Amino acid sequence: MTRFVSAVAAGLATLVVGAAGAQAAETLDTVKERGEVSCGVTTGLAGFSMPDQSGTWSGIDVDFCRAVAAAVLGDASKVRFVPLTAKERFTALQSGEIDILSRVTTWTFTRDTSLGLNFVGTTFYDGQGFMVNKDLGVSSAKDLDGASICVGAGTTTELNLADYFRIQGMDYNPVVFAAISETAQGFESGRCDVLTSDQSQLYAIRSKLEDPSSAVVLPEVISKEPLGPVVRQGDDAWFNVVKWVLFAQLNAEELGVTSDNIEEMTGSDNPSIKRLVGTDGDMGEKLGLSADWAANIIAQVGNYGEMFERNVGMDSPLEIARGLNALWSEGGIQYAPPVR
Amino acid sequence: MAQTPTTGAAAETFRPIAPRPPPSSAVGPLRWARDNLFSSPLNVILTLIGLYLVWLIVPGVIDWAILSADFTGSTRDDCPSDGACWVFILQRLDFFIYGFYPDAERWRVDVMFLMLAAVLVPQFIPGFPARGRTWLGIFGLTLYPVITGVLLLGGLFGLPFIETGKWGGLMLTLVLSYVGIVAALPIGILLALGRRSSMPVIRTICVIFIELWRGVPLISVLFMASVMLPLFLPEGVNFDKLLRALIGIVMFQSAYMAEVIRGGLQGIPKGQYEAASALGLGYWRSTALIILPQALKMVIPGIVNTFIALFKDTTLVLIIGLFDILGTVQAAIVDPAWGRVAVEGYVFAAFCFWVFCFGMSRYSQGLEKKLHTGHKR
Numbered sequence: 034m035t036r037f038v039s040a041v042a043a044g045l046a047t048l049v050v051g052a053a054g055a056q057a058a059e060t061l062d063t064v065k066e067r068g069e070v071s072c073g074v075t076t077g078l079a080g081f082s083m084p085d086q087s088g089t090w091s092g093i094d095v096d097f098c099r100a101v102a103a104a105v106l107g108d109a110s111k112v113r114f115v116p117l118t119a120k121e122r123f124t125a126l127q128s129g130e131i132d133i134l135s136r137v138t139t140w141t142f143t144r145d146t147s148l149g150l151n152f153v154g155t156t157f158y159d160g161q162g163f164m165v166n167k168d169l170g171v172s173s174a175k176d177l178d179g180a181s182i183c184v185g186a187g188t189t190t191e192l193n194l195a196d197y198f199r200i201q202g203m204d205y206n207p208v209v210f211a212a213i214s215e216t217a218q219g220f221e222s223g224r225c226d227v228l229t230s231d232q233s234q235l236y237a238i239r240s241k242l243e244d245p246s247s248a249v250v251l252p253e254v255i256s257k258e259p260l261g262p263v264v265r266q267g268d269d270a271w272f273n274v275v276k277w278v279l280f281a282q283l284n285a286e287e288l289g290v291t292s293d294n295i296e297e298m299t300g301s302d303n304p305s306i307k308r309l310v311g312t313d314g315d316m317g318e319k320l321g322l323s324a325d326w327a328a329n330i331i332a333q334v335g336n337y338g339e340m341f342e343r344n345v346g347m348d349s350p351l352e353i354a355r356g357l358n359a360l361w362s363e364g365g366i367q368y369a370p371p372v373r
Numbered sequence: 374m375a376q377t378p379t380t381g382a383a384a385e386t387f388r389p390i391a392p393r394p395p396p397s398s399a400v401g402p403l404r405w406a407r408d409n410l411f412s413s414p415l416n417v418i419l420t421l422i423g424l425y426l427v428w429l430i431v432p433g434v435i436d437w438a439i440l441s442a443d444f445t446g447s448t449r450d451d452c453p454s455d456g457a458c459w460v461f462i463l464q465r466l467d468f469f470i471y472g473f474y475p476d477a478e479r480w481r482v483d484v485m486f487l488m489l490a491a492v493l494v495p496q497f498i499p500g501f502p503a504r505g506r507t508w509l510g511i512f513g514l515t516l517y518p519v520i521t522g523v524l525l526l527g528g529l530f531g532l533p534f535i536e537t538g539k540w541g542g543l544m545l546t547l548v549l550s551y552v553g554i555v556a557a558l559p560i561g562i563l564l565a566l567g568r569r570s571s572m573p574v575i576r577t578i579c580v581i582f583i584e585l586w587r588g589v590p591l592i593s594v595l596f597m598a599s600v601m602l603p604l605f606l607p608e609g610v611n612f613d614k615l616l617r618a619l620i621g622i623v624m625f626q627s628a629y630m631a632e633v634i635r636g637g638l639q640g641i642p643k644g645q646y647e648a649a650s651a652l653g654l655g656y657w658r659s660t661a662l663i664i665l666p667q668a669l670k671m672v673i674p675g676i677v678n679t680f681i682a683l684f685k686d687t688t689l690v691l692i693i694g695l696f697d698i699l700g701t702v703q704a705a706i707v708d709p710a711w712g713r714v715a716v717e718g719y720v721f722a723a724f725c726f727w728v729f730c731f732g733m734s735r736y737s738q739g740l741e742k743k744l745h746t747g748h749k750r
Contacts, residue, residue: 077707083708084701086465087468121693124603240709243713
C-alpha cells in the first residue's frame with residue numbers, strides 16, 4: 034500500500050514538474066500579449082492583500098504585482114488578482130493560471146527545490162514572535178517560563194514554539210485554537226497570557242484589540258519567515274523581470290527616488306539614478322522591457338519604503354516597524370544588487 | 374335568532390339561553406400555559422429554567438443588535454457604542470452582494486435579482502393565476518439560467534465581458550445554488566430511473582455514478598476540481614474555475630437527488646405500474662404521467678431538504694478561493710480600519726442564509742399542502 038501511494042505521489046510530482054517545465058520561456062510574451070499580469074494573492078489578509086469596499090485590492094503583496102504590471106505593461110492597474118487559498122496556491126502557479134504568486138509565501142528549502150518554482154526575493158522578512166498583555170510586565174520572551182500560550186493548531190507556528198521552549202529549557206502550557214481569529218479571541222478573553230504567531234499577524238491582531246496599547250509585541254523573533262513572490266522555474270526571462278522589479282524598488286529607496294520626486298529625479302545628474310530611471314544605458318532593453326520600466330514602477334507604485342509604509346508600516350493601521358525590512362544602510366537586511 | 378317565530382305563540386317557544394363563556398381557568402392563555410408549561414412539577418422546573426435562559430440572553434441580544442447599535446455613518450469612528458456596528462455592514466453591502474463585479478455593470482446583477490424575484494414571488498401568492506405561475510416556473514427552470522448566464526458573463530450584444538473571477542458575494546451564492554438546484558433535479562430523476570431500470574448497462578452506470586459521487590465529500594470534489602484537474606489538463610487548456618466548481622456541485626447534488634427520488638419511486642405500490650400498463654401506456658408515458666407525479670409529491674420534503682443543504686454547501690467554494698457571501702464577509706472583516714466587526718459580519722451572513730433557507734422550507738410546506746390528495750397516512 035505504501036509503495037502504491039509513493040508511486041502515485043512520484044507520478045504526480047513528475048507531472049507537476051513536467052507541467053511547470055512545459056510552461057517555460059514565454060511568460061513575458063504571454064503577459065505582454067494578454068495586456069494583464071495575473072497575480073495570485075490571499076483571500077484576505079490585512080496589510081498584504083485585502084479587498085476594500087469597492088472590491089479593489091490593497092496590500093504590500095498586491096502592490097508588488099502592480100509594480101510588475103507597471104514595469105512590463107507601463108500601467109500598474111493592469112493586474113488580474115486571483116484569490117487563492119494556501120493549499121491551491123502552488124498548483125495555480127504550476128498550471129499557469131497565474132504568472133506570479135505574491136501571497137505571503139515563506140521561502141523554504143523544500144518549496145524552492147521540489148515544487149518546480151523559484152522564489153524571487155523577499156518582500157517582507159517576517160518571523161514568529163510573542164504578544165503579551167502589558168499588565169504582565171514581561172519585556173523578553175525569556176521571562177515566559179510557565180506561561181499559557183495561545184497558538185493556532187497544526188501550523189509551523191506550533192512546532193517552532195515547541196522547539197523554542199525546549200531549547201530555552203522552559204515550560205509552557207499551550208492553548209490551541211483552530212483559526213487565527215479564535216486565537217486572538219482567546220488572548221483577549223484571558224484564556225492565555227501570551228499569543229504567538231508571525232509578527233505581521235501579531236500586529237494585525239493587536240490593531241483589532243479593544244485597546245491596542247494594552248498589548249506589547251516582544252522583541253524576540255524565534256523563526257525565520259522570509260515572505261516573497263514566486264514564479265515558475267525554467268522561465269529565466271520572467272524570473273529576471275520579477276526579480277529586478279523588487280531590486281529596482283529597493284534601489285530607488287536607497288537612492289531617495291520616490292513617487293513624489295520622480296519627475297525631478299529623471300533630470301538628475303547622479304549616474305546611478307540615471308541608470309535606474311532609464312535616462313542612461315539600456316537597462317530596460319536587457320530585460321525585454323521599455324527604457325522607463327523602473328520609472329513607471331516608482332511613479333505608479335512607489336519605492337519599496339513607500340510600499341511598506343503605506344500597507345504595513347507606520348502609516349497603516351498595522352503599525353509595523355521597519356526592523357529587518359529596513360535597508361541595509363539603515364540597520365535592516367533589505368539589500369539589492371546595483372543597477373549597473 | 375332569525376329562526377324565532379314572530380307569532381303570538383312566541384312566549385311559549387323554547388328560547389335557549391346563550392351559553393355562558395367557559396370559566397377563565399379553562400380557556401385562553403392561562404389555560405394554555407397551565408396545560409403546556411406547568412402541567413407537572415418537572416414541567417414547572419423546565420419552564421422556569423427556560424424563562425431564566427430567555428431572560429439571560431434575549432435582553433442582551435436585543436440591546437446589542439438594536440438598542441445600542443450604530444446604524445449611520447461611514448467609518449469605525451461612527452461606532453462609538455458597545456453595540457453592533459451595522460455601519461460596517463452597510464458600508465460593505467455592495468461588496469457582499471456583488472463581489473468584485475465592476476461598478477458600472479452592476480445593473481446586470483440587479484436585473485438577475487429582479488428576474489429571480491419575478492419568477493419566485495408569484496409562487497408564494499395563492500391568488501396568482503395558476504397558469505401564469507406554471508409558465509413563470511417553466512421560464513425559471515429553462516430560459517432564465519441561460520438569459521442570466523449571458524447577461525452576467527457578457528461578451529455578447531455589446532455587453533462588456535466580465536470574467537467569473539470577478540463574480541462574488543450573494544450573487545455568486547445564488548448562481549451556484551440556482552444552477553445546482555435546476556440542473557441536479559432533472560439529472561437526479563434520470564439517475565433514479567436508471568438505477569431502477571431493468572437494463573443492466575444503464576443500471577450499472579447509474580449505480581456507479583451515484584455511489585461514486587455520494588461516497589466522496591463535496592469539499593474533496595471541489596478540491597479535485599480546483600487543484601488536481603488543472604495539472605492533468607494539457608498546457609494552455611485552463612477552463613474556468615467557477616465552471617469547474619459548478620460541474621462538481623451539480624454532479625454531487627444529482628447523486629444525492631437521485632437517491633431521494635428513488636425513495637419516492639419505491640414508495641409507489643406495484644398496482645400503479647400494473648394499472649398504467651393495463652391502460653396501454655408505455656414506459657415513458659407511464660413514468661411521466663402516473664409514476665413520477667406521485668413519487669415526486671411524496672418526496673418533496675426530501676428534495677427541499679437536499680436543496681437547502683446544497684444552498685448552505687455552496688460556502689465550501691471558499692476553499693477554492695471563490696468569494697461567496699461568507700467569503701466576502703470573511704475577506705472584509707480582516708480590514709484593520711474597521712476594528713472588531715467579525716461578529717456583525719457573521720451575523721449578517723447567517724441572516725442571509727436563514728432568509729433563503731427559511732423561504733425554501735415555507736415554499737415546500739405550501740407545496741405539500743397544495744398537492745395533498747389524501748394519500749397521506
